Amino acid sequence: MRTSLQRTELKAFLRARRAALVPEAVGLPRGPRRLTPGLRREEVAALAQVGVSWYTWLEQGRAINVSAAALTRIARALALSPTDEAYLFALMGLTRTDVPEHHFSLPPVMREVLDLYQAPAFVLDTVFNLLAWNRMAERLYDFGEFSGPFADNHLWNAFMNPARRRLYPGFENGALNLLGMFRMNQAAHPEDPRFHQLIEALNAASAEFVALWQRCHTAPLSAITVPFFHPEFGDLSIHSMRLPIRDGDHVDRATAFFFAPANAETAASFARVARRLAAQQAAPAQA
Structure with a gap:
């Protein structure tokens, strides 16, 4: 001391x-x-x-x-x-020699909220592993399309999944914001070895990650507006809203991302895709 x-x-x-x-x-x-x-x-x-x-x-x-x-x-x-x-x-002023496991379960009501939301929404844990999502987010991101040890990690996919990269016309700004939130999470959870494992893997796999990570950028959870492009959705302008999810000890364990349209064209795109998904879901029931 x-x-x-x-x-x-x-x-x-x-x-x-x-x-x-x-x-x-x-x-x-x-x-x-x-x-x-x-x-x-x-x-x-x-x-x-x-x-x-x-x-x-x-x-x-x-x-x-x-x-x-x-x-x-x-x-x-x-x-x-x-x-x-x-x-x-x-x-x-000591570092723990053993890392306690944090068994965090997403509240069931959060999954219900995601399903009710009529735009892309998903939840990431502190290391940005995917925990839950709705059908609109699945349609936008095509979760499960990528494979490998970090297949469910949002940050890994942003740098290493070519299909995911094509979603971001302004990749550098969006990536820096994502890295800034990730860096804040790492500082809040220094005992979690998953941060180091992911950073080491990205350092070895992506020179672009190395360059952006070395800027030491930090970012809050506050909403930002980002451009997207998707073959089905078209050109999008999205308000990305982020809400922390805490456990019983009031420690941040996950972040919910809710996408809201930033212009009329994006709102119309979300409505069109939502109708299409609803029709696809109703078709088997009618059959």
Whole structure:
């Protein structure tokens, strides 16, 4: 820890989490004479397999040597959430040695919203892997047409899928915006190895990616207007609106993209394709 503020926050944070954890939650008896709310320091030390004195010094914010492995055991002993654990490591200035898996399930209502929306809409996780989409987005992007280890990744397809590249008349501006959002996601989830894996793969496969990534561009989720071209839809001008989707710990886990027409021609194109899809869906039912 580098500042007195970090030491003060560490003391408050560890004490609060220890006080909030009831003994029964970790398989310990409460006993009739327990006066301490939550766990005792010696109980946390035993659960984390560290010395009582060492844990006491840690909780007091003293300048002691702390390994990432020991801090991980303390996080487990205190039953910290993924965000709590990330915060604890950030306070200590350490990098986690093991990466907790985040099992995020898209809320079912989001799929219903996508189906009700009468323009292309889809959801990407933090690494830009495709999670869900509606029929209009499927028609525009032709999801599933590409193969390989990153076949479902929106960023990989933007650079490596020739059919996807042809959708973007102004590729560089759109790619920079996409990379800017991706870079922000990477900064918010430094523990996720999928970012590094994808970046390494794109570095090896695309000189254009390397050149754009080295600009270190950042971009917010705010809506932008982008041009598209598609053989069926024609020339499009689209407002790309992005909405974050958070988990129970209020951590961003995905982004919903909703495309809205930016001019009358695009609105007419969306309406025409939507009618065509509705007719195709109704045809088997009538048969």
